């Protein structure tokens with residue numbers, strides 16, 4: 001399973017603490033479950049009662065999440081581009097079959113489950129449509145790597161590579177770094193690479209029982225190759241809709257989809 005930490009953009013420090021806590025709790029419960037701990041609804045044998053669902057406001061969250069999904073699939077350029085690229089590789093996305101809104105353990109906002117070939121969206125933690133579209137895009141990128149390159153999510157190097165690619169294309173926006181004053185013209189590249197490394201590190205440690213040093217070593221080993229592989233989007237993270245639309249139009253030259 002590849003998991004996305006909650007609040008994927010600008011709350012890294014707070015989030016790292018949350019995830020580390022969640023990870024410690026998880027480690028006590030199970031040994032190396034590859035992140036399935038965070039997605040209790042994946043276990044279809046465990047059915048929740050009506051009262052439990054009402055208590056958690058599950059039906060309300062579920063309806064909102066599915067509304068966001070429909071909107072993202074219809075109109076978000078990066079999500080459309082990925083769905084098109086997947087189709088051209090022989091892995092078409094059927095929304096009802098491959099995208100699932102579920103209640104997750106706090107600390108994650110989504111994931112990709114290679115066993116069921118499903119993108120999981122955490123209906124209880126995703127706050128709005130834009131975040132939802134970004135999570136769908138991030139997880140569809142994992143699906144794309146699984147479809148294109150048969151990524152083995154239990155292999156640390158493979159996991160590091162696909163997480164670097166997802167962070168590169170869906171988080172760590174260059175514009176946000178400038179706006180917050182973190183990056184200048186002279187250090188933009190270093191700041192961006194550091195952000196991508198940190199984000200990938202966080203995602204790896206969420207689903208694997210490895211030390212920070214082990215995860216950092218693997219990220220460093222595969223970084224250059226995976227950071228420079230921006231398929232199928234062909235660009236680094238951007239929030240500008242105009243650039244996203246151009247990426248979608250250009251991709252039609254390379255991938256065969258409507």
Ligand SMILES: [Zn+2]
Pocket residue numbers: 002003004138142162163166203
């Ligand atoms: Zn991921």
